[in-house]
Amino acid sequence: MAARGRSSRRALAFAAGIVALVAAIAAIAIVVGLGREDATVAEETPSPTVSATPTRAPTPEPTPTPTGFPENTASYDPASLQVVEVFEVNGALPVDDDPYGETAGVSAQPIEAGAPVFADPEGEPVAYLPRAQHFEGTIVPVVEQQEHWVRVLLVGRQSVPSAGDSGQVTGWLRTSDVELTENPYRVEVSLSERTIDVATDEGTERVAEDFAFGAAATPTPLGRSFIMMTRTASLAYTRGHPLVYLSVQSPTLDGFDGQSVAVTAFHYHDVRSGAISNGCIRLDEAAISRLAELPAGTPVYIRD
Known part of the structure; x- marks a missing residue:
């Protein structure tokens, strides 16, 4: 009987050990499984990525196209040019082609001794307007104004009536040669x-x-x-x-x-x-x- 009791106790102890071992393995499996599940969720939900906003290259702005006739910086000998004066007849001066057109509300007068006058700003001068002279006519109204040029009315004639058109004449002056003054009248x-x-x-x-x-x-x-x-x-x-x-x-x-x-x-x-x-x-x-x-x-x- 004593031997049988000892055998039973050993069997129970062995069985208890088996149960404990199985329980421990199960616990480990549960922990590992939770760890894998968390890892899977973490992998499926990526962390937000902070990306740098790309710097835009500045939009190139076109260089403004100059309006009007190009600048002329040449020097001219006044002695070689016909003076613009009331008694003068100069066939190279154009007659006003817009006799009722608006004026610019500005008067021009040569800055120094005088200014060359052009029939065409891209050509050579055809006359010379003094700053001052006996019969005046040197302060002239601007009828067209550009960056480098002003078109003005002038004294004198292109022709006498018996030989052609004696109407109001015009010409171009370089803005660098004149001073401009507002005239509201x-x-x-x-x-x-x-x-x-x-x-x-x-x-x-x-x-x-x-x-x-x-x-x-x-x-x-x-x-x-x-x-x-x-x-x-x-x-x-x-x-x-x-x-x-x-x-x-x-x-x-x-x-x-x-x-x-x-x-x-x-x-x-x-x-x-x-x-x-x-x-x-x-x-x-x-x-x-x-x-x-x-x-x-x-x-x-x-x-x-």
């Missing part, structure tokens, strides 16, 4: 309405509501011109009032009163109504006094 003349206004961007001022102008054979020139100069001359009919001379001359007269010019002007006259003059515009005292206050270079538009 312009004069508007209507022959049919017989009105004269001094106009600015702010409004108009009526100067005259009747005046005399050119007869049929000696008409007042139409289109745009400018105030060449203002002077008081010893003429009986002006009675001591100033004359406001314009840049444009008669379309029918080669000369007038023994002179080789036929300049148009605003001036005082006792007889001052209707188409009766040789081309000048005759005004009363108040009107001529007001126009005489305007600066040289002021544009003047004369319309039918």
Whole structure:
């Protein structure tokens, strides 16, 4: 009996050991399995990757294309060029091709002794505009403005009427040769309405509501011109009032009163109504006094 009891206890102990061993193996398997599952989840959910934002290359901006005619820095001998002056006839100067076009509200005057004048900015100069001269006409209105050039109205003629077109002439000046000054004024003349206004961007001022102008054979020139100069001359009919001379001359007269010019002007006259003059515009005292206050270079538009 004692031997059988000892055998039973050994069998129970062995069985208990087997159970303990199996339990330990199972526990290890569970731990390892959880570890693998966690590892699998970690592998399937990748960590967020921080990537650098690519730096954009700057967009190249095109170099602005210069507008207008190219710059001209050449030097010219004034002595070789014909002077721009009221008595001069220069066939190389173009006649204004836009007689009612806008002006730029700017006047130009040569900076030093004078400036070369070009009919074509890409060609050679055809004349010379002094900074100052006896009959003035050196402060001129700009009708087109570019970076290197300005197109202006000028005094003088391309031709006398009997030989060609005596209309208002123009030319090009280099901006490096001139000083530019704002001029807000312009004069508007209507022959049919017989009105004269001094106009600015702010409004108009009526100067005259009747005046005399050119007869049929000696008409007042139409289109745009400018105030060449203002002077008081010893003429009986002006009675001591100033004359406001314009840049444009008669379309029918080669000369007038023994002179080789036929300049148009605003001036005082006792007889001052209707188409009766040789081309000048005759005004009363108040009107001529007001126009005489305007600066040289002021544009003047004369319309039918």
